[in-house]
Amino acid sequence: MPDFAPVKRALLSVSDKTGLVELGKALAGHGVELLSTGGTAKALREAGLDVKDVAEVTGFPEMMDGRVKTLHPVVHGGLLALRDNDDHVAAMNEHNIGGIDLVVVNLYPFEATVAKGAEYAEVIENIDIGGPAMIRSAAKNHGFVNVVVDTEDYGAVIAELEANGGQTSYALRQRLAQTAYARTAAYDTAVSTWMAAQVDATPRRRTFGGTLAQSLRYGENPHQQAAFYTDGTNRPGVATAQQHQGKELSYNNINDTDAAFELVSEFAPAGGPACAIIKHANPCGVATGATMVEAYTRAFDCDRTSAFGGIIALNQTLDGETAEAISGIFTEVVIAPGADADALAVFAKKKNLRLLTTDGLANADAAQLAVRQVSGGFLVQDKDVGRITRDDLKVVTKRAPSDQELSDLLFAWTVAKHVKSNAIIYVKDGATVGVGAGQMSRVDSTRIAARKAQDMAEAMGLPAPLTQGSVVASDAFFPFADGLITAAEAGATALIQPGGSMRDDEVIAAADEAGLAMVFTGMRHFRH
Known part of the structure; x- marks a missing residue:
């Protein structure tokens, strides 16, 4: 691999025109021949630059609404040919294939098209084919060829051409190739994830992609x-x-x-x-x-x-x-x-x-995937967007909750979805007054939440903790009556829980004996 390779010919085909003219002028200033297509060629010509259409090089016009324009041996031969391989050079000469030393491509805006809620057909049309093919060809041949997929890298290419007399270093070409493969991988990830949702499938293969937003000083801990x-x-x-x-x-x-x-x-x-x-x-x-x-x-x-x-x-x-x-x-x-x-x-x-x-709230009902790594793999599930309304509740005690208790129960249930299991939430008048989270025993969460409410009452000089007259939500069923009894002792008057325990009858009886109202949701909110 040469340490430095000249850039004599470049192919530019971009959907994002940011910085395009500045890059084109810099390349032209080093005598680089510019090849281009469609709107990119138009933008470069309007800036006064001399541009040759790819169709002129391949001998084939753009066709099928632009679906076919760069998928041609003259293009990919120019990208893939090893400049130091005599057989490759002979093939280039025989078939009149000119080398392409720089490819600048950013892909059709597939992710943005999906994000705006476009119809199926429009999304399909925004799946780029020729772009990823050229990117991968150029990246494979990074010993000689530069491939740029992000506008943020234009400056680095221009700087190297200036510093090295129209050449780029192997280190830059290698870094650009890595960025390019990551981009096509992320792009294919976006397409396959969207397709999986369209066919309601559990894919045989699942990938995830992302773009670096921030390098952090460290993770959860400094090491x-x-x-x-x-x-x-x-x-x-x-x-x-x-x-x-x-x-x-x-x-x-x-x-x-x-x-x-x-x-x-x-x-x-x-x-x-x-x-x-x-x-x-x-x-x-x-x-x-x-x-x-x-x-x-x-x-x-x-x-x-x-x-x-x-x-x-x-x-x-x-x-x-x-x-x-x-x-x-x-x-x-x-x-x-x-x-x-x-x-x-x-x-x-x-x-x-x-x-x-943020200029808005997150859509709490939007479908998303939740991913968790485990040794040797990862778990994937739908994000918990489960909701409960008053009509979904089943009153299981002799006393039904009042309107105020119902409002507080639903509030507590909403909060429970966001508390680590085992989760217990005391609520009064639309505010949490005690939260117990992440305990191995549900009764311990109930006690901790009540104790914290007691501590706050003492600190604020209140005559009694705010759990007096509160309601309680449990993210999963009470396996025994002890948690419910603890909540009643803290002053709770009503409870909301999924139900489904083998001892539901025992828990309901304890609620009736304490004069509590209790409703079942039929849904749980584990959050580990």
């Missing part, structure tokens, strides 16, 4: 390397948010901010302000309110200790009054659909606080 990749769906959230201030997000910041935003996105803005406070991926307070500052304050009052250094997510625009309240303690990240000028001014004084705005 772990990490990076953040986006999947191209442009779903509102931490991956697409605008950061207004503060240092770079860490691995744990990104993970926790995503958890917070996914939870608060369950609450539509039309239903009023809502706030979720997250610590280590679990909510330590979730609440609604008449105003955003009230929602924040009520969420904060669930567990003021754990909220320190937490992540705050809001379902409506952050205002100045709420920003002032949040500024009362140390907070890592605040994420919201927007922030007004007053809020921005308040947070400007908190240089270490990161503020993210």
Whole structure:
């Protein structure tokens, strides 16, 4: 492989015209012959550059609505020929094939077409064929050929041509080839994932692709390397948010901010302000309110200790009054659909606080895949988008819940979906008042949540913990009556749970004896 290889001839065919003219002029300045197709050729000519159509080189016109234009031996022979192989050079001479030393291709916008909800036929037309073929040919022959698939790499190519008298280094060509193969792999991943959804299949082979968004200083712990990749769906959230201030997000910041935003996105803005406070991926307070500052304050009052250094997510625009309240303690990240000028001014004084705005909430009902790595493979499942309405509930006790209890039960059930199992959530008047998460025993989660409520009552000088008169949600069934009895002792008056235990009758009897109302959902929300 030569350390340096000259660029004498380039083929440019791009859907994204960003930086195209500047690149074309730089290549022309080094005497590079430009080959191109369609709109790319038009854009280059309009900039005053001399461009030869690929059809002129191949002897075949673009046909079949552009489906066939670069799939030709003259193109791929020019890309794949080894310049130091006598047989290859002889074949090039015999068949009048000129070498192509640089390919600049970015693919049809398949991912963007899917993201906008296009019809099936339009999506199919945006599956690029010739582009990936040229990319792979050029990348295979990176000993001699440069392949560029990202506009971000134009500058590196131009710089090398300037520094090396119209040549590029092997190190650059090798790096470009790796980027190229990753791009075609991610592209094929997007296509195969979309196709799997169309045929409702469990694919024999499953791939995942992403684009580097951020190299992280480290992962969950300082000895772990990490990076953040986006999947191209442009779903509102931490991956697409605008950061207004503060240092770079860490691995744990990104993970926790995503958890917070996914939870608060369950609450539509039309239903009023809502706030979720997250610590280590679990909510330590979730609440609604008449105003955003009230929602924040009520969420904060669930567990003021754990909220320190937490992540705050809001379902409506952050205002100045709420920003002032949040500024009362140390907070890592605040994420919201927007922030007004007053809020921005308040947070400007908190240089270490990161503020993210998303211009909308995540679609809590959108179909997504959840992936978890295991030794030797990975598990794939649909994201949990299960919802329960009042009509889905089955009253199993002698006493039915009141309207207020029903509202709180459904609120608690929504929060339970976002709490690590075993999950127990106490709720009163649209706010969590106790959260028990991640315990090996469900009764332990029930006790911990009640104990934390007791601690908060003492810290706030309340006569009794807020669990008095609350309702309780359990993400899975109570296997024994002890958890329910513990909740009743903490002051709970109603419970919501999936049901389905062998001891359901025993649990229902205990609820009746305690005068509790209980409803079954027939759905569980394990979150491991």
